[in-house]
Amino acid sequence: MDCEDVRTYLLDDHRGQLAPELAREVRAHVERCAACAHDDAAEHALSELLERRLPQHPAPLALKRRLAAQWPAPGAARAPWWPRWRRAVAPALAAALVLAVAAPWLTGRLPASGRGDGAQALVAEAVNDHLRVLLSEHPLEVESGGIHQVKPWFAGRLDFAPVVPFGGDVEFPLKGGAVGWFVDRKAAVLVYQRRLHPISLFVFRADGLPWPARGGERIGGVDAYRQTARGFTVVLWRTGDLGYALVSDLDPKELATFASKLVG
Ligand SMILES: [Zn+2]
Incomplete structure:
Protein backbone atom coordinates (compact mmCIF):
# COMPACT_ATOMS: atom_id res chain seq x y z
CA MET A 1 0.00 0.00 0.00
CA ASP A 2 1.51 3.33 -1.02
CA CYS A 3 0.85 6.86 0.22
CA GLU A 4 -1.72 7.59 -2.49
CA ASP A 5 -3.74 4.50 -1.49
CA VAL A 6 -3.54 5.39 2.17
CA ARG A 7 -4.77 8.93 1.59
CA THR A 8 -7.85 7.79 -0.28
CA TYR A 9 -8.69 5.54 2.69
CA LEU A 10 -8.06 7.97 5.55
CA LEU A 11 -11.53 9.44 5.90
CA ASP A 12 -13.19 6.06 5.54
CA ASP A 13 -10.83 4.79 8.22
CA HIS A 14 -11.92 7.61 10.56
CA ARG A 15 -15.53 6.68 9.90
CA GLY A 16 -14.83 3.04 10.71
CA GLN A 17 -15.87 2.02 7.22
CA LEU A 18 -12.86 -0.08 6.27
CA ALA A 19 -12.66 -3.84 6.54
CA PRO A 20 -10.49 -4.75 9.57
CA GLU A 21 -7.58 -6.03 7.49
CA LEU A 22 -7.55 -2.91 5.29
CA ALA A 23 -7.81 -0.67 8.37
CA ARG A 24 -4.78 -2.44 9.89
CA GLU A 25 -2.77 -1.86 6.70
CA VAL A 26 -3.71 1.82 6.70
CA ARG A 27 -2.82 2.26 10.39
CA ALA A 28 0.48 0.41 9.89
CA HIS A 29 1.42 2.73 7.04
CA VAL A 30 0.42 5.88 8.94
CA GLU A 31 2.58 4.81 11.89
CA ARG A 32 5.73 4.61 9.81
CA CYS A 33 5.08 7.38 7.25
CA ALA A 34 5.43 10.95 8.48
CA ALA A 35 3.73 12.48 5.43
CA CYS A 36 0.63 10.31 5.80
CA ALA A 37 0.60 10.82 9.57
CA HIS A 38 0.46 14.55 8.82
CA ASP A 39 -2.48 14.08 6.43
CA ASP A 40 -4.17 11.85 8.96
CA ALA A 41 -3.90 14.56 11.60
CA ALA A 42 -5.18 17.16 9.11
CA GLU A 43 -8.24 15.01 8.37
CA HIS A 44 -8.93 14.73 12.08
CA ALA A 45 -8.59 18.49 12.48
CA LEU A 46 -11.01 19.15 9.62
CA SER A 47 -13.55 16.71 11.05
CA GLU A 48 -13.16 18.39 14.41
CA LEU A 49 -13.82 21.81 12.87
CA LEU A 50 -16.81 20.59 10.93
CA GLU A 51 -18.42 18.65 13.71
CA ARG A 52 -17.65 20.59 16.87
CA ARG A 53 -16.71 24.17 16.07
CA LEU A 54 -19.38 25.16 13.57
CA PRO A 55 -22.86 25.97 14.81
CA GLN A 56 -24.83 22.96 13.81
CA HIS A 57 -27.90 20.91 14.52
CA PRO A 58 -27.50 17.47 16.08
CA ALA A 59 -30.10 15.75 13.94
CA PRO A 60 -28.58 16.70 10.58
CA LEU A 61 -25.14 15.53 11.73
CA ALA A 62 -26.55 12.22 12.93
CA LEU A 63 -28.30 11.79 9.61
CA LYS A 64 -25.20 12.83 7.74
CA ARG A 65 -23.34 10.06 9.55
CA ARG A 66 -26.01 7.53 8.63
CA LEU A 67 -25.80 8.68 5.04
CA ALA A 68 -22.03 8.55 5.19
CA ALA A 69 -22.23 4.96 6.35
CA GLN A 70 -24.14 4.17 3.16
CA TRP A 71 -21.68 5.86 0.87
CA PRO A 72 -19.97 3.59 -1.61
CA ALA A 73 -16.83 1.86 -0.41
CA PRO A 74 -13.49 3.28 -1.53
CA GLY A 75 -12.69 2.14 -5.00
CA ALA A 76 -16.30 2.58 -6.10
CA ALA A 77 -16.95 5.21 -8.74
CA ARG A 78 -16.29 8.72 -7.55
CA ALA A 79 -15.55 12.00 -9.24
CA PRO A 80 -11.82 11.92 -9.93
CA TRP A 81 -11.59 15.72 -9.98
CA TRP A 82 -12.98 16.09 -6.50
CA PRO A 83 -10.33 14.52 -4.21
CA ARG A 84 -7.54 16.29 -6.09
CA TRP A 85 -9.37 19.59 -5.97
CA ARG A 86 -10.29 19.15 -2.33
CA ARG A 87 -6.73 18.38 -1.34
CA ALA A 88 -5.53 21.47 -3.21
CA VAL A 89 -7.96 23.85 -1.55
CA ALA A 90 -8.42 22.20 1.85
CA PRO A 91 -5.89 24.41 3.67
CA ALA A 92 -7.52 27.60 2.35
CA LEU A 93 -10.95 26.26 3.20
CA ALA A 94 -9.89 25.31 6.68
CA ALA A 95 -8.70 28.89 7.14
CA ALA A 96 -12.03 30.20 5.82
CA LEU A 97 -13.78 27.88 8.23
CA VAL A 98 -11.83 29.23 11.18
CA LEU A 99 -12.74 32.76 10.12
CA ALA A 100 -16.35 31.70 9.77
CA VAL A 101 -16.33 30.25 13.26
CA ALA A 102 -14.78 33.41 14.62
CA ALA A 103 -17.18 35.75 12.81
CA PRO A 104 -19.99 36.62 15.20
CA TRP A 105 -22.47 37.44 12.45
CA LEU A 106 -22.11 33.95 11.10
CA THR A 107 -23.21 32.44 14.38
CA GLY A 108 -26.19 34.76 14.48
CA ARG A 109 -25.15 36.57 17.66
CA LEU A 110 -25.14 40.04 16.16
CA PRO A 111 -28.27 42.13 16.51
CA ALA A 112 -30.19 42.87 13.35
CA SER A 113 -28.31 45.05 10.94
CA GLY A 114 -30.04 47.01 8.21
CA ARG A 115 -30.91 43.87 6.35
CA GLY A 116 -32.35 41.94 9.26
CA ASP A 117 -30.72 39.09 11.10
CA GLY A 118 -33.10 36.52 9.62
CA ALA A 119 -31.43 37.00 6.27
CA GLN A 120 -28.02 36.90 7.96
CA ALA A 121 -28.90 33.56 9.52
CA LEU A 122 -29.90 32.15 6.13
CA VAL A 123 -26.74 33.49 4.50
CA ALA A 124 -24.64 31.99 7.32
CA GLU A 125 -26.40 28.64 6.96
CA ALA A 126 -25.81 28.64 3.22
CA VAL A 127 -22.08 29.41 3.60
CA ASN A 128 -21.65 26.75 6.29
CA ASP A 129 -23.49 24.16 4.21
CA HIS A 130 -21.39 25.01 1.16
CA LEU A 131 -18.20 24.61 3.23
CA ARG A 132 -19.42 21.22 4.39
CA VAL A 133 -19.98 20.19 0.78
CA LEU A 134 -16.51 21.45 -0.20
CA LEU A 135 -14.78 19.69 2.66
CA SER A 136 -16.64 16.44 2.26
CA GLU A 137 -14.61 13.57 0.88
CA HIS A 138 -17.67 12.24 -0.97
CA PRO A 139 -19.83 15.28 -1.68
CA LEU A 140 -21.90 13.66 -4.39
CA GLU A 141 -24.18 10.71 -3.72
CA VAL A 142 -25.19 10.67 -7.36
CA GLU A 143 -22.78 11.54 -10.14
CA SER A 144 -24.21 13.48 -12.98
CA PHE A 154 -34.11 12.34 -5.40
CA ALA A 155 -37.50 10.58 -5.64
CA GLY A 156 -38.20 8.89 -2.30
CA ARG A 157 -35.21 10.57 -0.64
CA LEU A 158 -36.97 13.88 0.03
CA ASP A 159 -40.46 14.77 1.24
CA PHE A 160 -40.87 17.24 -1.63
CA ALA A 161 -40.06 17.38 -5.31
CA PRO A 162 -37.11 19.69 -5.96
CA VAL A 163 -37.85 21.85 -8.99
CA VAL A 164 -34.61 22.61 -10.82
CA PRO A 165 -35.29 24.40 -14.07
CA PHE A 166 -31.67 24.36 -15.24
CA GLY A 167 -29.73 21.15 -15.68
CA GLY A 168 -26.36 22.67 -16.46
CA ASP A 169 -24.64 23.51 -19.74
CA VAL A 170 -21.11 23.80 -21.09
CA GLU A 171 -20.36 26.89 -19.01
CA PHE A 172 -21.92 25.56 -15.82
CA PRO A 173 -21.86 21.75 -15.90
CA LEU A 174 -23.85 19.82 -13.31
CA LYS A 175 -21.50 17.50 -11.39
CA GLY A 176 -24.10 15.66 -9.32
CA GLY A 177 -26.29 15.76 -6.27
CA ALA A 178 -26.81 14.63 -2.70
CA VAL A 179 -29.34 14.89 0.09
CA GLY A 180 -28.36 17.45 2.71
CA TRP A 181 -29.88 19.80 5.23
CA PHE A 182 -30.78 23.45 5.29
CA VAL A 183 -31.43 24.76 8.82
CA ASP A 184 -33.92 22.16 10.15
CA ARG A 185 -35.11 20.53 6.94
CA LYS A 186 -33.91 18.20 4.24
CA ALA A 187 -32.52 19.75 1.09
CA ALA A 188 -31.64 18.64 -2.38
CA VAL A 189 -27.99 19.58 -2.91
CA LEU A 190 -26.88 20.08 -6.50
CA VAL A 191 -23.26 20.79 -7.29
CA TYR A 192 -22.40 22.65 -10.47
CA GLN A 193 -19.03 23.91 -11.55
CA ARG A 194 -17.69 26.98 -13.32
CA ARG A 195 -14.05 26.51 -14.26
CA LEU A 196 -12.43 25.57 -10.93
CA HIS A 197 -15.23 27.01 -8.80
CA PRO A 198 -17.74 24.57 -7.33
CA ILE A 199 -21.26 25.98 -6.96
CA SER A 200 -23.72 24.53 -4.46
CA LEU A 201 -27.46 24.86 -4.94
CA PHE A 202 -29.68 23.93 -2.00
CA VAL A 203 -33.39 23.39 -2.69
CA PHE A 204 -35.74 22.98 0.30
CA ARG A 205 -39.21 23.75 1.65
CA ALA A 206 -39.45 27.53 2.06
CA ASP A 207 -42.06 27.78 4.83
CA GLY A 208 -41.10 28.89 8.33
CA LEU A 209 -37.72 30.41 7.44
CA PRO A 210 -36.84 34.08 8.09
CA TRP A 211 -36.81 35.21 4.46
CA PRO A 212 -35.66 38.79 3.92
CA ALA A 213 -38.68 40.99 3.26
CA ARG A 214 -36.78 43.58 1.29
CA GLY A 215 -33.32 44.58 0.14
CA GLY A 216 -33.53 42.26 -2.81
CA GLU A 217 -32.85 42.53 -6.49
CA ARG A 218 -34.65 41.18 -9.51
CA ILE A 219 -32.94 38.09 -10.97
CA GLY A 220 -34.78 36.45 -13.80
CA GLY A 221 -38.41 36.56 -12.80
CA VAL A 222 -37.95 36.46 -9.03
CA ASP A 223 -37.01 38.71 -6.12
CA ALA A 224 -33.63 37.48 -5.00
CA TYR A 225 -31.42 38.46 -2.11
CA ARG A 226 -27.69 38.50 -2.75
CA GLN A 227 -24.92 38.92 -0.22
CA THR A 228 -21.18 38.36 -0.34
CA ALA A 229 -19.61 37.12 2.87
CA ARG A 230 -16.13 35.80 3.58
CA GLY A 231 -15.34 35.42 -0.09
CA PHE A 232 -18.53 33.50 -0.86
CA THR A 233 -21.54 34.92 -2.64
CA VAL A 234 -24.96 33.71 -1.55
CA VAL A 235 -28.13 34.20 -3.59
CA LEU A 236 -31.44 33.36 -1.90
CA TRP A 237 -34.88 33.24 -3.46
CA ARG A 238 -38.23 31.52 -3.22
CA THR A 239 -40.43 30.11 -5.92
CA GLY A 240 -43.80 28.86 -4.73
CA ASP A 241 -43.31 26.49 -1.78
CA LEU A 242 -39.61 26.04 -2.45
CA GLY A 243 -36.62 27.99 -1.25
CA TYR A 244 -33.29 28.18 -3.06
CA ALA A 245 -29.82 29.01 -1.78
CA LEU A 246 -26.98 29.33 -4.25
CA VAL A 247 -23.41 29.59 -2.92
CA SER A 248 -20.00 29.88 -4.54
CA ASP A 249 -16.72 31.73 -4.45
CA LEU A 250 -17.37 32.55 -8.10
CA ASP A 251 -17.39 36.19 -9.20
CA PRO A 252 -20.73 37.65 -7.96
CA LYS A 253 -21.71 38.78 -11.47
CA GLU A 254 -21.11 35.31 -12.89
CA LEU A 255 -23.08 33.79 -10.04
CA ALA A 256 -25.97 36.17 -10.82
CA THR A 257 -25.80 35.02 -14.46
CA PHE A 258 -26.00 31.44 -13.27
CA ALA A 259 -28.88 32.30 -10.92
CA SER A 260 -30.84 33.80 -13.80
CA LYS A 261 -30.40 30.52 -15.72
CA LEU A 262 -31.64 28.60 -12.68
CA VAL A 263 -34.66 30.83 -12.22
CA GLY A 264 -35.54 30.35 -15.87
ZN1 LIG B 1 2.65 7.51 3.27
Whole structure:
Protein backbone atom coordinates (compact mmCIF):
# COMPACT_ATOMS: atom_id res chain seq x y z
CA MET A 1 0.00 0.00 0.00
CA ASP A 2 1.51 3.33 -1.02
CA CYS A 3 0.85 6.86 0.22
CA GLU A 4 -1.72 7.59 -2.49
CA ASP A 5 -3.74 4.50 -1.49
CA VAL A 6 -3.54 5.39 2.17
CA ARG A 7 -4.77 8.93 1.59
CA THR A 8 -7.85 7.79 -0.28
CA TYR A 9 -8.69 5.54 2.69
CA LEU A 10 -8.06 7.97 5.55
CA LEU A 11 -11.53 9.44 5.90
CA ASP A 12 -13.19 6.06 5.54
CA ASP A 13 -10.83 4.79 8.22
CA HIS A 14 -11.92 7.61 10.56
CA ARG A 15 -15.53 6.68 9.90
CA GLY A 16 -14.83 3.04 10.71
CA GLN A 17 -15.87 2.02 7.22
CA LEU A 18 -12.86 -0.08 6.27
CA ALA A 19 -12.66 -3.84 6.54
CA PRO A 20 -10.49 -4.75 9.57
CA GLU A 21 -7.58 -6.03 7.49
CA LEU A 22 -7.55 -2.91 5.29
CA ALA A 23 -7.81 -0.67 8.37
CA ARG A 24 -4.78 -2.44 9.89
CA GLU A 25 -2.77 -1.86 6.70
CA VAL A 26 -3.71 1.82 6.70
CA ARG A 27 -2.82 2.26 10.39
CA ALA A 28 0.48 0.41 9.89
CA HIS A 29 1.42 2.73 7.04
CA VAL A 30 0.42 5.88 8.94
CA GLU A 31 2.58 4.81 11.89
CA ARG A 32 5.73 4.61 9.81
CA CYS A 33 5.08 7.38 7.25
CA ALA A 34 5.43 10.95 8.48
CA ALA A 35 3.73 12.48 5.43
CA CYS A 36 0.63 10.31 5.80
CA ALA A 37 0.60 10.82 9.57
CA HIS A 38 0.46 14.55 8.82
CA ASP A 39 -2.48 14.08 6.43
CA ASP A 40 -4.17 11.85 8.96
CA ALA A 41 -3.90 14.56 11.60
CA ALA A 42 -5.18 17.16 9.11
CA GLU A 43 -8.24 15.01 8.37
CA HIS A 44 -8.93 14.73 12.08
CA ALA A 45 -8.59 18.49 12.48
CA LEU A 46 -11.01 19.15 9.62
CA SER A 47 -13.55 16.71 11.05
CA GLU A 48 -13.16 18.39 14.41
CA LEU A 49 -13.82 21.81 12.87
CA LEU A 50 -16.81 20.59 10.93
CA GLU A 51 -18.42 18.65 13.71
CA ARG A 52 -17.65 20.59 16.87
CA ARG A 53 -16.71 24.17 16.07
CA LEU A 54 -19.38 25.16 13.57
CA PRO A 55 -22.86 25.97 14.81
CA GLN A 56 -24.83 22.96 13.81
CA HIS A 57 -27.90 20.91 14.52
CA PRO A 58 -27.50 17.47 16.08
CA ALA A 59 -30.10 15.75 13.94
CA PRO A 60 -28.58 16.70 10.58
CA LEU A 61 -25.14 15.53 11.73
CA ALA A 62 -26.55 12.22 12.93
CA LEU A 63 -28.30 11.79 9.61
CA LYS A 64 -25.20 12.83 7.74
CA ARG A 65 -23.34 10.06 9.55
CA ARG A 66 -26.01 7.53 8.63
CA LEU A 67 -25.80 8.68 5.04
CA ALA A 68 -22.03 8.55 5.19
CA ALA A 69 -22.23 4.96 6.35
CA GLN A 70 -24.14 4.17 3.16
CA TRP A 71 -21.68 5.86 0.87
CA PRO A 72 -19.97 3.59 -1.61
CA ALA A 73 -16.83 1.86 -0.41
CA PRO A 74 -13.49 3.28 -1.53
CA GLY A 75 -12.69 2.14 -5.00
CA ALA A 76 -16.30 2.58 -6.10
CA ALA A 77 -16.95 5.21 -8.74
CA ARG A 78 -16.29 8.72 -7.55
CA ALA A 79 -15.55 12.00 -9.24
CA PRO A 80 -11.82 11.92 -9.93
CA TRP A 81 -11.59 15.72 -9.98
CA TRP A 82 -12.98 16.09 -6.50
CA PRO A 83 -10.33 14.52 -4.21
CA ARG A 84 -7.54 16.29 -6.09
CA TRP A 85 -9.37 19.59 -5.97
CA ARG A 86 -10.29 19.15 -2.33
CA ARG A 87 -6.73 18.38 -1.34
CA ALA A 88 -5.53 21.47 -3.21
CA VAL A 89 -7.96 23.85 -1.55
CA ALA A 90 -8.42 22.20 1.85
CA PRO A 91 -5.89 24.41 3.67
CA ALA A 92 -7.52 27.60 2.35
CA LEU A 93 -10.95 26.26 3.20
CA ALA A 94 -9.89 25.31 6.68
CA ALA A 95 -8.70 28.89 7.14
CA ALA A 96 -12.03 30.20 5.82
CA LEU A 97 -13.78 27.88 8.23
CA VAL A 98 -11.83 29.23 11.18
CA LEU A 99 -12.74 32.76 10.12
CA ALA A 100 -16.35 31.70 9.77
CA VAL A 101 -16.33 30.25 13.26
CA ALA A 102 -14.78 33.41 14.62
CA ALA A 103 -17.18 35.75 12.81
CA PRO A 104 -19.99 36.62 15.20
CA TRP A 105 -22.47 37.44 12.45
CA LEU A 106 -22.11 33.95 11.10
CA THR A 107 -23.21 32.44 14.38
CA GLY A 108 -26.19 34.76 14.48
CA ARG A 109 -25.15 36.57 17.66
CA LEU A 110 -25.14 40.04 16.16
CA PRO A 111 -28.27 42.13 16.51
CA ALA A 112 -30.19 42.87 13.35
CA SER A 113 -28.31 45.05 10.94
CA GLY A 114 -30.04 47.01 8.21
CA ARG A 115 -30.91 43.87 6.35
CA GLY A 116 -32.35 41.94 9.26
CA ASP A 117 -30.72 39.09 11.10
CA GLY A 118 -33.10 36.52 9.62
CA ALA A 119 -31.43 37.00 6.27
CA GLN A 120 -28.02 36.90 7.96
CA ALA A 121 -28.90 33.56 9.52
CA LEU A 122 -29.90 32.15 6.13
CA VAL A 123 -26.74 33.49 4.50
CA ALA A 124 -24.64 31.99 7.32
CA GLU A 125 -26.40 28.64 6.96
CA ALA A 126 -25.81 28.64 3.22
CA VAL A 127 -22.08 29.41 3.60
CA ASN A 128 -21.65 26.75 6.29
CA ASP A 129 -23.49 24.16 4.21
CA HIS A 130 -21.39 25.01 1.16
CA LEU A 131 -18.20 24.61 3.23
CA ARG A 132 -19.42 21.22 4.39
CA VAL A 133 -19.98 20.19 0.78
CA LEU A 134 -16.51 21.45 -0.20
CA LEU A 135 -14.78 19.69 2.66
CA SER A 136 -16.64 16.44 2.26
CA GLU A 137 -14.61 13.57 0.88
CA HIS A 138 -17.67 12.24 -0.97
CA PRO A 139 -19.83 15.28 -1.68
CA LEU A 140 -21.90 13.66 -4.39
CA GLU A 141 -24.18 10.71 -3.72
CA VAL A 142 -25.19 10.67 -7.36
CA GLU A 143 -22.78 11.54 -10.14
CA SER A 144 -24.21 13.48 -12.98
CA GLY A 145 -24.81 12.02 -16.37
CA GLY A 146 -27.16 14.98 -16.71
CA ILE A 147 -30.16 16.34 -14.85
CA HIS A 148 -32.29 13.48 -16.16
CA GLN A 149 -30.20 11.11 -14.07
CA VAL A 150 -29.96 13.34 -11.01
CA LYS A 151 -33.62 14.43 -10.69
CA PRO A 152 -35.16 10.93 -10.47
CA TRP A 153 -32.51 9.96 -7.93
CA PHE A 154 -34.11 12.34 -5.40
CA ALA A 155 -37.50 10.58 -5.64
CA GLY A 156 -38.20 8.89 -2.30
CA ARG A 157 -35.21 10.57 -0.64
CA LEU A 158 -36.97 13.88 0.03
CA ASP A 159 -40.46 14.77 1.24
CA PHE A 160 -40.87 17.24 -1.63
CA ALA A 161 -40.06 17.38 -5.31
CA PRO A 162 -37.11 19.69 -5.96
CA VAL A 163 -37.85 21.85 -8.99
CA VAL A 164 -34.61 22.61 -10.82
CA PRO A 165 -35.29 24.40 -14.07
CA PHE A 166 -31.67 24.36 -15.24
CA GLY A 167 -29.73 21.15 -15.68
CA GLY A 168 -26.36 22.67 -16.46
CA ASP A 169 -24.64 23.51 -19.74
CA VAL A 170 -21.11 23.80 -21.09
CA GLU A 171 -20.36 26.89 -19.01
CA PHE A 172 -21.92 25.56 -15.82
CA PRO A 173 -21.86 21.75 -15.90
CA LEU A 174 -23.85 19.82 -13.31
CA LYS A 175 -21.50 17.50 -11.39
CA GLY A 176 -24.10 15.66 -9.32
CA GLY A 177 -26.29 15.76 -6.27
CA ALA A 178 -26.81 14.63 -2.70
CA VAL A 179 -29.34 14.89 0.09
CA GLY A 180 -28.36 17.45 2.71
CA TRP A 181 -29.88 19.80 5.23
CA PHE A 182 -30.78 23.45 5.29
CA VAL A 183 -31.43 24.76 8.82
CA ASP A 184 -33.92 22.16 10.15
CA ARG A 185 -35.11 20.53 6.94
CA LYS A 186 -33.91 18.20 4.24
CA ALA A 187 -32.52 19.75 1.09
CA ALA A 188 -31.64 18.64 -2.38
CA VAL A 189 -27.99 19.58 -2.91
CA LEU A 190 -26.88 20.08 -6.50
CA VAL A 191 -23.26 20.79 -7.29
CA TYR A 192 -22.40 22.65 -10.47
CA GLN A 193 -19.03 23.91 -11.55
CA ARG A 194 -17.69 26.98 -13.32
CA ARG A 195 -14.05 26.51 -14.26
CA LEU A 196 -12.43 25.57 -10.93
CA HIS A 197 -15.23 27.01 -8.80
CA PRO A 198 -17.74 24.57 -7.33
CA ILE A 199 -21.26 25.98 -6.96
CA SER A 200 -23.72 24.53 -4.46
CA LEU A 201 -27.46 24.86 -4.94
CA PHE A 202 -29.68 23.93 -2.00
CA VAL A 203 -33.39 23.39 -2.69
CA PHE A 204 -35.74 22.98 0.30
CA ARG A 205 -39.21 23.75 1.65
CA ALA A 206 -39.45 27.53 2.06
CA ASP A 207 -42.06 27.78 4.83
CA GLY A 208 -41.10 28.89 8.33
CA LEU A 209 -37.72 30.41 7.44
CA PRO A 210 -36.84 34.08 8.09
CA TRP A 211 -36.81 35.21 4.46
CA PRO A 212 -35.66 38.79 3.92
CA ALA A 213 -38.68 40.99 3.26
CA ARG A 214 -36.78 43.58 1.29
CA GLY A 215 -33.32 44.58 0.14
CA GLY A 216 -33.53 42.26 -2.81
CA GLU A 217 -32.85 42.53 -6.49
CA ARG A 218 -34.65 41.18 -9.51
CA ILE A 219 -32.94 38.09 -10.97
CA GLY A 220 -34.78 36.45 -13.80
CA GLY A 221 -38.41 36.56 -12.80
CA VAL A 222 -37.95 36.46 -9.03
CA ASP A 223 -37.01 38.71 -6.12
CA ALA A 224 -33.63 37.48 -5.00
CA TYR A 225 -31.42 38.46 -2.11
CA ARG A 226 -27.69 38.50 -2.75
CA GLN A 227 -24.92 38.92 -0.22
CA THR A 228 -21.18 38.36 -0.34
CA ALA A 229 -19.61 37.12 2.87
CA ARG A 230 -16.13 35.80 3.58
CA GLY A 231 -15.34 35.42 -0.09
CA PHE A 232 -18.53 33.50 -0.86
CA THR A 233 -21.54 34.92 -2.64
CA VAL A 234 -24.96 33.71 -1.55
CA VAL A 235 -28.13 34.20 -3.59
CA LEU A 236 -31.44 33.36 -1.90
CA TRP A 237 -34.88 33.24 -3.46
CA ARG A 238 -38.23 31.52 -3.22
CA THR A 239 -40.43 30.11 -5.92
CA GLY A 240 -43.80 28.86 -4.73
CA ASP A 241 -43.31 26.49 -1.78
CA LEU A 242 -39.61 26.04 -2.45
CA GLY A 243 -36.62 27.99 -1.25
CA TYR A 244 -33.29 28.18 -3.06
CA ALA A 245 -29.82 29.01 -1.78
CA LEU A 246 -26.98 29.33 -4.25
CA VAL A 247 -23.41 29.59 -2.92
CA SER A 248 -20.00 29.88 -4.54
CA ASP A 249 -16.72 31.73 -4.45
CA LEU A 250 -17.37 32.55 -8.10
CA ASP A 251 -17.39 36.19 -9.20
CA PRO A 252 -20.73 37.65 -7.96
CA LYS A 253 -21.71 38.78 -11.47
CA GLU A 254 -21.11 35.31 -12.89
CA LEU A 255 -23.08 33.79 -10.04
CA ALA A 256 -25.97 36.17 -10.82
CA THR A 257 -25.80 35.02 -14.46
CA PHE A 258 -26.00 31.44 -13.27
CA ALA A 259 -28.88 32.30 -10.92
CA SER A 260 -30.84 33.80 -13.80
CA LYS A 261 -30.40 30.52 -15.72
CA LEU A 262 -31.64 28.60 -12.68
CA VAL A 263 -34.66 30.83 -12.22
CA GLY A 264 -35.54 30.35 -15.87
ZN1 LIG B 1 2.65 7.51 3.27
